[in-house]
Amino acid sequence: MTLEAKYGVPTVAMHTDKFDRVVRSVAEVNGMPDLAQVFVPQPIMGKTPGELRAYVDGADPITGRIVMQEVVEGLTRPRDGARASLEYDRSTPRLVEPDTEENLHRLFLERNWTDNLPIVLPTEERVAAMLAGTRRKPDEVVGRMRSTHFREYWQYTVEKVAVNAVMAGARPEYFPVILAIAATGVTARSSSSSAMASMVVVNGPIRAEIGMNAGTGAMGPYSHANATIGRAYGLLSQNGQGGSVPGLSYMGNQGNSYAYNSVTFAENEERSPWEPFHVQHGLAASESAVSVFSGVRSTAFTLGLREKHWREHVRHLLRGMDPHGPPALLLDPIAARQFVDRGGFGKKGALIDWIYDTARMRASEYWDYQLIQNYVYPRATFGEEPWATNLAAAPDEDIPMFRREDIHVIVVGGETNGYWRIMGCNYQKTEPVDAWR
Amino acid sequence: MSKLTVLDPTGYPPKIAAKPLAPRLDTLNGRTLYLVDCRFDDSGLFLEQMRAWFAEHMPGVTTVLKPISSVYLVDDPKTWEEIRARGHAAILGVGH
Numbered sequence: 001m002t003l004e005a006k007y008g009v010p011t012v013a014m015h016t017d018k019f020d021r022v023v024r025s026v027a028e029v030n031g032m033p034d035l036a037q038v039f040v041p042q043p044i045m046g047k048t049p050g051e052l053r054a055y056v057d058g059a060d061p062i063t064g065r066i067v068m069q070e071v072v073e074g075l076t077r078p079r080d081g082a083r084a085s086l087e088y089d090r091s092t093p094r095l096v097e098p099d100t101e102e103n104l105h106r107l108f109l110e111r112n113w114t115d116n117l118p119i120v121l122p123t124e125e126r127v128a129a130m131l132a133g134t135r136r137k138p139d140e141v142v143g144r145m146r147s148t149h150f151r152e153y154w155q156y157t158v159e160k161v162a163v164n165a166v167m168a169g170a171r172p173e174y175f176p177v178i179l180a181i182a183a184t185g186v187t188a189r190s191s192s193s194s195a196m197a198s199m200v201v202v203n204g205p206i207r208a209e210i211g212m213n214a215g216t217g218a219m220g221p222y223s224h225a226n227a228t229i230g231r232a233y234g235l236l237s238q239n240g241q242g243g244s245v246p247g248l249s250y251m252g253n254q255g256n257s258y259a260y261n262s263v264t265f266a267e268n269e270e271r272s273p274w275e276p277f278h279v280q281h282g283l284a285a286s287e288s289a290v291s292v293f294s295g296v297r298s299t300a301f302t303l304g305l306r307e308k309h310w311r312e313h314v315r316h317l318l319r320g321m322d323p324h325g326p327p328a329l330l331l332d333p334i335a336a337r338q339f340v341d342r343g344g345f346g347k348k349g350a351l352i353d354w355i356y357d358t359a360r361m362r363a364s365e366y367w368d369y370q371l372i373q374n375y376v377y378p379r380a381t382f383g384e385e386p387w388a389t390n391l392a393a394a395p396d397e398d399i400p401m402f403r404r405e406d407i408h409v410i411v412v413g414g415e416t417n418g419y420w421r422i423m424g425c426n427y428q429k430t431e432p433v434d435a436w437r
Numbered sequence: 438m439s440k441l442t443v444l445d446p447t448g449y450p451p452k453i454a455a456k457p458l459a460p461r462l463d464t465l466n467g468r469t470l471y472l473v474d475c476r477f478d479d480s481g482l483f484l485e486q487m488r489a490w491f492a493e494h495m496p497g498v499t500t501v502l503k504p505i506s507s508v509y510l511v512d513d514p515k516t517w518e519e520i521r522a523r524g525h526a527a528i529l530g531v532g533h
Contacts, residue, residue, distance in 0.1 A: 002512065003529070005456035007521045014483075014530030023532060031455040044531050045478040053486040068490055075470075075526045076462050090450040098440040113446050122444045145448070149510050154448035163444045240448035370478070378476045378508045 001030050011035075012074040016042035017061040021248045022191070029152050036074030038067055045370065094159075108167075112245050115234055115260060119167040130162040133175030134436055138162070142182045145241040147191040147249050156182065156240035161232075164239055168232035173210050174225055177202060177290060178232045179436035184429045186292045188237040188262045189244035194371075195252030197296040198237075199263040199328070199425055200230060201410055203278035204288030206433050207266035214266035216414025219330075221261075230264030258296050263423075265412055271333035272411035273340050274348040281430040288433035293408075298325050298424035303417065305338040311358070317422055318359040318401065324371035325424030326406035327355065332413030335420035348409050356404040364395035466497035468525035473516070474504040480531040487528065 003009045015023050017039045027035040039062045040055040047055075060067050099107065104121055108114050120126065131138055138159035146153045161182045165175055181200055188198035202212055213223035221227055238244035269276045269285075278289035300317040321327055329351075331339070345351035366372060380387035390399040408427055413419070462468060472488055474481040481504060488500045501524065505513045520527050 001456070003517055003520065003527055004459050007517045008459045009517075009520055009524065009527050010459045010461050011527045011529060013532055014487075014528060015532040019532060029450075029453060031453050032458065034458060036458075040483070040531070043478065044480060044483050047479070047482075049482065049486060052483045053489065055483065056486045056490050068487075068494070071487075071528060072465060072495075075465060075528075078461055079458050090453065092447045092449060093445050096443050096445050098442045100438045101441055102438075104441060104443055108446075121441060122446065123441055124444065127444050152451050154450050156448040159444070160446065160448055163446045167446060235446065239446040242448060242450055374477050375508050378505070382506055384507075 001027065001032055001035060004032065004035065010075050012071050013037045014071075015039050016044060018042040018247075019251065020062045022251060025248055026148075026150050030150075034079040036070075036079060038070045038074060039063070040067060112243060113235075113239055114167070115231065115238075117260075119235075120169050122163040122166040126166045127159065127162050130166050130170070130172050130175055131159065133172030134158065134179060136179065136436065142179060143185040145185055145187045145237060147187060147189055147241050147244060151191075151241075151249070154240060154242045156236065160240060161236055164236040165228075165232040168228045168235050169224075170228040170232045171210075171224070174229050174232075176433050176436040177206060177210065177229055177288075178236070180290045180431045180433040181229070181233045181292060182236055182240070183436065184290070184292045184431050186294055186428045187241055188234045188259065189241065189250065190294065191244070191250045191252070192295075193251045193253050194295070195254050195256040195297060196294055197256040197258035197262060198233065199258070199293040199296045199423060200233060200265075201277055201291045201293075201412075202229075202264070202266045202288070202433075203269065203276045203291070204283075204433065205286065206288035207269075212266035214268035214270075214412055216416055218265040218268070218412050218414070219263055223265075226264050226266070227261050230261030233262045233264065234259055256297060263296055268333055268411045268413060271415065273333075273336050273346075274409070274411070277408070277410050278430055280348065283430065283432060289430050290433060291430040292428045293328060293423075293425040294428050295325055296423060296425040298322060299421050301419060301421035303419050304335060305342050305418075307342070310338075310342055314355075315358050318355065319361060321359075321401070321422065321424045322371060323361070323366055323369055323401040324375060326402040326408075326426065327359070327422045328408040328410060328425050328427070329355070329420065329422055330413075331409065331411050331420045332415060332418055333411055334413075334415050334418035336409075336411045338418060351409055352404060352407045355407050356400060356402065359401040359407075360398040361401055362395065363390065363393040363397050363399045366399055366401065367391070462526055465495060465526065469499045469501060469523060471520045471524040471527040472500055472502045473520070473527055473529045474502065475509040475529060475532065476504055477509055477531070483531050484528070487530075 144153040380391040
């Protein structure tokens with residue numbers, strides 16, 4: 001689109017057929033509905049040269065026309081006319097047409113405004129009650145989101161956040177936490193084909209004030225606050241960004257059940273041997289904050305740290321992660337204290353150093369990962385560090401799987417045992433809560 | 438049955454402003470066509486096959502296989518400038 005509109009170069013965009021609706025939609029919202037787009041079968045990845053040549057020689061699976069005929073025509077035949085001057089405003093109404101409770105529930109489902117679980121209908125009274133949970137004005141813009149890099153940002157106000165919080169079943173006292181999450185602008189409904197979800201860590205006094213769970217069952221469905229705050233985040237994301245519909249604005253191939261409540265929990269600061277997560281990110285322990293992670297997909301787990309081979313065990317857990325999904329260690333306090341006792345990691349930073357040094361693999365193996373090829377190798381080839389240095393390593397040389405700054409440690413759990421896990425995910429942002437009270 | 442009034446949960450989209458497409462070429466013969474590899478999921482291998490097709494079926498077209506400078510998430514003005522300066526048209530692929 002940039003080449004066409006900004007540089008004046010006639011262009012054809014090639015896509016795989018699974019993405020026809022999404023790429024046409026992206027072209028439309030970018031003001032280029034007549035962009036030349038030609039499709040070949042999915043997948044490209046892993047195909048032989050002969051198979052790829054068959055795609056080139058074959059038919060577009062969407063239109064049934066010969067691929068190369070469409071390509072040549074896309075570059076040589078006029079494509080837009082009357083619509084070239086198209087400009088229009090897309091507004092969303094404040095209210096839905098009044099209807100019965102049953103019909104409204106059906107309407108919300110049909111319009112893909114829910115997570116397919118029952119919702120609380122956002123009546124004016126309920127939304128007003130939610131808005132009482134903050135001093136902020138209803139029409140104040142909180143932030144903006146989009147489902148993918150190429151889509152347009154949509155904005156949302158305090159009132160829109162309140163509507164989604166009501167739908168999720170949240171209570172007004174949770175609202176400042178939900179607003180802070182919304183203010184990060186990090187979507188919990190990414191359309192990435194890798195089926196991302198989000199994770200939210202809550203720190204500070206607000207955890208106890210609203211009854212968040214940092215102990216037994218904290219990451220499960222055992223706390224009203226944890227459950228509904230995370231659900232509100234998901235609903236706000238899909239509605240605030242203008243949708244999350246499979247095949248159109250959501251392309252996660254397998255989906256991700258973490259997305260139901262965005263793995264939302266409080267850190268167990270009281271039982272942690274280290275400083276709270278938000279303090280690491282510049283806030284005072286007396287402040288409250290939310291920290292948002294994206295790309296939450298892969299999990300490894302084990303029980304405790306054995307005296308003899310704990311280093312090897314942790315190394316194997318780390319080696320099981322995709323190197324494009326850096327590790328966040330989610331440690332029950334028992335496991336956290338074992339890391340202190342066995343490894344001498346009196347500071348969280350010392351443990352992170354050790355994880356960084358331990359998570360290594362042969363360079364040839366690292367660079368062969370598909371996601372590393374897609375997202376890291378191009379940056380390495382153009383000199384971006386530390387990957388450029390790693391790219392210069394000999395094939396059989398061990399190189400770090402992750403950047404140190406991408407490794408995180410959070411303490412959560414109720415000490416019913418020392419189980420702990422590694423979540424492969426990307427830290428995005430920490431947002432103070434108190435400003436949203 | 439009584440009717441309820443509820444609020445719409447969707448955010449506010451930006452205004453759409455149409456962007457005109459570039460003028461199309463009268464022919465590809467004698468022109469330079471950039472095949473731009475977005476460096477995702479073996480797209481370069483696919484474009485190599487497309488390049489071979491042009492060599493066989495439209496030998497009058499000069500093709501240049503050009504990988505983008507970084508990942509597809511990053512704008513690449515250097516490459517776009519090169520294409521504008523040295524090329525006449527482009528094929529980008531493969532999006533997914």
